[in-house]
Amino acid sequence: MIRIAIVFLVLVVGIDATAQTASRGPLEIRITQGVEGALPVAIVPFEWGGAPLPEDIAQVIANDLTRSGSFTPMPRQDLPARPTDVTQINFKDWRAVGMDNLVIGKINATGEGEYTVEFRLLDVFSGKQLAGFQIPSHASNLRLTAHHISDIIYEALLKTKGAFSTRIAYVTVDRRGPKDSTYRLQIADADGYSARTILESTQPILSPAWSRDGNRLAYVSFEEKNSAIYVQDIRTGERRKVVSGIGINSSPAFSPDGQRLAVTRSLEGNPDIYVVDLSSGQQTRLTTDAGIDTEASWSPDGQTIIFTSDRGGAPQIYRVSPAGGPQQRVTFNAGDYNARASYAPDGKSLVMVHGGGGFHIAIFTLATGEFHVISQASLDESPSFAPNGSMIIYATMGGHGMELAATSVDGRIKQRLALQHGQVREPAWGPFRE
Amino acid sequence: MTRYLLNMTLAAMVVVTLSGCSSLGKKAPANAAVENGGISNGEMNDIDAARSRGLKDGAGAAGANALNDPKSPLSTRIIYFDYDSTTIRSDFGPIVQAHASYLAAHPGTALTLEGHTDERGTPEYNLALGERRAMAVRRQLVLLGANAGQVKTVSYGKERPVAEGHDEASYGKNRRVELVYP
Numbered sequence: 001m002i003r004i005a006i007v008f009l010v011l012v013v014g015i016d017a018t019a020q021t022a023s024r025g026p027l028e029i030r031i032t033q034g035v036e037g038a039l040p041v042a043i044v045p046f047e048w049g050g051a052p053l054p055e056d057i058a059q060v061i062a063n064d065l066t067r068s069g070s071f072t073p074m075p076r077q078d079l080p081a082r083p084t085d086v087t088q089i090n091f092k093d094w095r096a097v098g099m100d101n102l103v104i105g106k107i108n109a110t111g112e113g114e115y116t117v118e119f120r121l122l123d124v125f126s127g128k129q130l131a132g133f134q135i136p137s138h139a140s141n142l143r144l145t146a147h148h149i150s151d152i153i154y155e156a157l158l159k160t161k162g163a164f165s166t167r168i169a170y171v172t173v174d175r176r177g178p179k180d181s182t183y184r185l186q187i188a189d190a191d192g193y194s195a196r197t198i199l200e201s202t203q204p205i206l207s208p209a210w211s212r213d214g215n216r217l218a219y220v221s222f223e224e225k226n227s228a229i230y231v232q233d234i235r236t237g238e239r240r241k242v243v244s245g246i247g248i249n250s251s252p253a254f255s256p257d258g259q260r261l262a263v264t265r266s267l268e269g270n271p272d273i274y275v276v277d278l279s280s281g282q283q284t285r286l287t288t289d290a291g292i293d294t295e296a297s298w299s300p301d302g303q304t305i306i307f308t309s310d311r312g313g314a315p316q317i318y319r320v321s322p323a324g325g326p327q328q329r330v331t332f333n334a335g336d337y338n339a340r341a342s343y344a345p346d347g348k349s350l351v352m353v354h355g356g357g358g359f360h361i362a363i364f365t366l367a368t369g370e371f372h373v374i375s376q377a378s379l380d381e382s383p384s385f386a387p388n389g390s391m392i393i394y395a396t397m398g399g400h401g402m403e404l405a406a407t408s409v410d411g412r413i414k415q416r417l418a419l420q421h422g423q424v425r426e427p428a429w430g431p432f433r434e
Numbered sequence: 435m436t437r438y439l440l441n442m443t444l445a446a447m448v449v450v451t452l453s454g455c456s457s458l459g460k461k462a463p464a465n466a467a468v469e470n471g472g473i474s475n476g477e478m479n480d481i482d483a484a485r486s487r488g489l490k491d492g493a494g495a496a497g498a499n500a501l502n503d504p505k506s507p508l509s510t511r512i513i514y515f516d517y518d519s520t521t522i523r524s525d526f527g528p529i530v531q532a533h534a535s536y537l538a539a540h541p542g543t544a545l546t547l548e549g550h551t552d553e554r555g556t557p558e559y560n561l562a563l564g565e566r567r568a569m570a571v572r573r574q575l576v577l578l579g580a581n582a583g584q585v586k587t588v589s590y591g592k593e594r595p596v597a598e599g600h601d602e603a604s605y606g607k608n609r610r611v612e613l614v615y616p
Contacts, residue, residue, distance in 0.1 A: 178596045204593035206557055226588050227561065248565055248589060251558045264558065269569050271562045292562040308559055315559055340556040353556050379600070381556050397600065426557065 038072040039157065040098055041065060045076065046105035046119070047084035053107065054139055057117060060146035061103065061153070064164040064191065067406075068154065068390065069413030074099060086120065086129075094124040101130070103153060113139040117146075121153050131156040143193060163386040166190045167430040168393060169208040169217055170404060174422040185219055187234060190386070190429070192417050198234055210430045211254045217428075218242075218252035218261055229263055231278070243276060243283075253296050253305075255322065262286075262296035262305050262322070273307050275322055286324050297342040298322070306330060306350065308339040315339045317352060317364075331364060338364075340382065344389050351383040351392055361394050363409065374411050384429045393417075393427045500536065501615065507532035513571060515609040517552075520566040522574055530571065533613060534578030541581055547571050548612040549589040550596075552605035557591055564589035571611045 043065075045058045058076075065071035080093045083104055094102050105119035120132040131152050137145040144165060151162030167187050174182040183205040188195035199205060203222035210217060218231045228244035229252045243249045247266035254261060261276045265283075273286040273296045287293040291311030298305055302322065309318045309327075316338050317330040330350075331338040337355025341364070344351065354362035354371060358378035362371045375394065383394040393406045398416065401423035406415045418424065501508050510529045513522065522530060537543060549568030551560040568587035576582050597604035 175598075178594055181594075204590060206561070206591075206593070222590070222593075247587075248561055250561055264562070266562070266565055269565075271565070292559065292566070294562050295556065295558045308556070315555075337555065339559050355555070359554065359556075379553065401598075 038070055039100055040074065041071050041101045041103065041153075041157075042074045042079060042094060042097075042099045043103040044079060044082050044084065044105075046107050046117070048107040050109055053142060055142040055146060057105065057107065057142060057146040057149070058103070060143055060191075061150045064147060064150035064162075065153065067191065067413070067415060068162075068164075069408040070154070070158060070390075086122075089122070089127075091122075091124055091127050099124050101153075101157065103149075105149075110136070115139075115142070117142075117149070119149050121156055143189065147189065147191075160390065161388045161432065163388040163390065163429075163432070164190060165433050166387055167214070167433070168404075168427050169210065169430060170424050170427040171205050171208065172419060172422050172424050173401070175401075185217070187217075187430075198232060198237065199239075206426060207251055208426060208428045209252050209254060210428055211258045212256050212431050213258060214431045214433060216254070216258070218254060220250045220252065229261070231261070242278065242281075243274075247271075248294075251294050251296060253298055255298050256300060256302040260322070262298060262307075264294040264296065273305065273320070275305075284324060286320050286322070287327065293318075295340045299343050300345060300347045306341050306343070308341070317341045317350065330366075332369070338362075342384055344385050345387055346389055351385055353381050353383065361392065361407075363392075374407055374409070375405070377405075380405070382426045382428075384427060386429050387432045391429075393429050395425045395427060508536055511613045513611045513613070514606060515567055515611070517605070517609065518563075519609075520563070520570045522570055530574050531578055534575045534580045537575060537581070537584050538579035541584065543584060544616055545575075545580075545585050546614040546616075547585060547587045548614060549587065549591075550594060550608055550610050550612070551592045552608045553592045553595065553600070554605070555592070557593070561589050561591035564591045567609075567611050571613075 043058045043062045062073035065073050080097055081090065083089045084106055089102065102122045102124055103119060105117065108116045108118070110116050115137045116134050117137050118134045121130045122128065123130055133152060135145050135148060147165035150164040154160065154162030154164070167189055169185065169187050172184045172186060181202065183201050183203065184197045185199040185205050185208055186195050186197050198217070199221065201221060201223050203225070206220040208217050208219045215235055216231055216233055218229060220227050221230055227249045229242050229249050230239050231242050232239035242261065243263050243265065245267070247269065248271055249263065249265055251264040252261045259278055261278060263274050263276055264271050265274050266272070270290060271292050271294050272288060273293050275284045275286060286305065289309070289311045291309050293307055293309045295308040296305050304319050305322050306317055306319045308315050312329065314336045318327050319330050320327045337359065339353045341350040341352035348366055350364045350366065352362060352364060354360050354373060359380055360373050361375040361380045361383045362373045364371050374392065375396065377396045379397040381395050383392050385392055389409065391406050391408055393404060395402050396405045398418055402425045403416055403418035404424055404427050406417065407413065500506050503509060507529050513526045513529065516523065533545070537545060547568040549564030551563045565587060568589055572585045572587055575585055595608045597607040
């Protein structure tokens with residue numbers, strides 16, 4: 001078992017990366033493109049009187065807000081004061097340095113490894129409190145608490161739910177030779193920290209897909225020398241083989257209610273889309289044409305399944321009802337390769353791999369049929385939306401193989417998430433955490 | 435290379451004993467470190483089976499030599515494909531013919547076709563393309579005399595490249611169907 005050394009680097013934006021020494025995740029995050037016009041916010045180090053804590057909560061919050069592309073937290077060394085209580089704030093100081101908002105907080109010990117984290121978000125101009133909470137936490141949970149605070153700040157200021165406390169699933173590949181590799185299915189926090197392996201195999205692992213409640217992952221594993229689809233409960237580790245047999249068994253996608261999986265099977269030597277009822281095991285075949293049909297994805301309302309098909313000659317996106325019936329083509333002619341589409345959380349657009357002189361990530365607006373290309377490298381793949389629709393994560397070719405990239409939907413901020421050794425592929429952004 | 439020869443020898447021995455028992459399943463251990471060692475547990479089992487059952491098929495032994503003969507077209511175990519194509523190129527026609535004839539003459543022998551693609555395109559779409567390539571070779575083998583039940587396909591898509599470069603030289607090596615005798 002190789003332990004991967006960890007570094008957390010922030011190259012472009014002026015936040016205090018040196019305070020971040022207790023790194024836990026295997027992914028190194030680089031912000032490769034910063035932003036102009038992001039909101040200035042000051043996050044004061046939280047008051048704490050005891051022995052050093054495993055996490056610097058204010059720093060985790062600042063890093064979260066920076067990564068979103070919507071905020072520029074003030075560098076810690078530039079803070080004009082370090083209040084931890086409302087009575088200590090002189091709002092004039094903060095207006096003088098151009099801050100719109102101020103975050104202060106305190107951590108109190110409530111038992112062995114038990115804490116209460118208290119914070120307030122204040123409007124510097126009106127002096128009013130916009131949000132304030134006391135959150136019970138635990139030594140092992142302080143990062144998550146910080147992400148929850150980031151979510152609250154983001155929502156209070158932008159009126160959109162934050163996705164900092166969400167997780168991503170992805171596959172790492174450590175390749176020693178054509179038939180000598182280690183594949184790991186991992187889950188990490190959205191900032192790349194707290195990674196853990198939920199499956200390790202010498203055979204390929206593909207296509208992790210989340211259930212909407214965030215408790216299960218479906219994926220494809222070749223551990224029995226052919227593709228088979230498994231569903232694993234990530235809380236207990238318990239897993240079940242749900243689709244296997246002759247031909248391809250791949251590309252699982254949970255229905256929004258978590259009761260069914262859309263999958264690809266090639267029982268008769270040609271890949272088609274099926275829907276599998278997870279409790280009864282009953283399979284319904286949705287497509288029967290002679291072309292390749294694969295990469296099914298559900299609309300957020302569960303009424304439509306989109307998929308990739310080359311029935312027209314080149315791969316394009318089509319749609320079908322989960323009950324079957326007629327299939328309509330969704331993408332036309334713009335690029336000779338449109339594949340692996342999935343819905344934005346609001347159901348109004350798709351993100352997909354868009355080819356023709358390289359493979360890029362593009363957002364396709366359903367109402368207008370317009371493509372908006374948001375990535376520039378030549379081998380970009382496996383895009384998925386953050387559950388609040390603000391960011392897209394995808395895989396891209398890096399210096400030593402595939403790594404992950406994340407970009408805001410408007411393209412203003414771009415990040416890379418890379419392993420120090422080996423490749424990382426097939427990211428899937430998880431749902432909101434309850 | 436040594437490992438290759440060893441595997442070839444093992445393949446030859448296994449072919450001898452598999453006559454009439456093509457369904458002999460290999461158990462793939464879930465945590466298989468088998469890919470590392472050169473000889474898989476499955477192959478070891480097959481060898482044990484050979485010892486216990488004895489060599490009873492003279493024709494099979496001769497065929498095994500043909501499989502093992504570096505001058506025979508049967509020694510070619512990889513068929514390459516053009517970009518985005520599932521058509522078997524004419525230069526591989528004699529190779530496919532030779533394997534089809536061999537399978538026809540050895541109805542107890544099983545063959546697995548592993549379909550592979552280059553890295554361009556999505557993982558899942560490439561899984562389908564790899565299967566299409568493997569199915570194209572299978573169809574041709576059956577047309578030329580192999581029994582459909584002898585030939586199994588599996589697609590790895592772009593998951594197992596033999597060349598890691600991002601250029602046509604590498605891509606050409608990765609777009610392939612591997613013929614794997616047990």
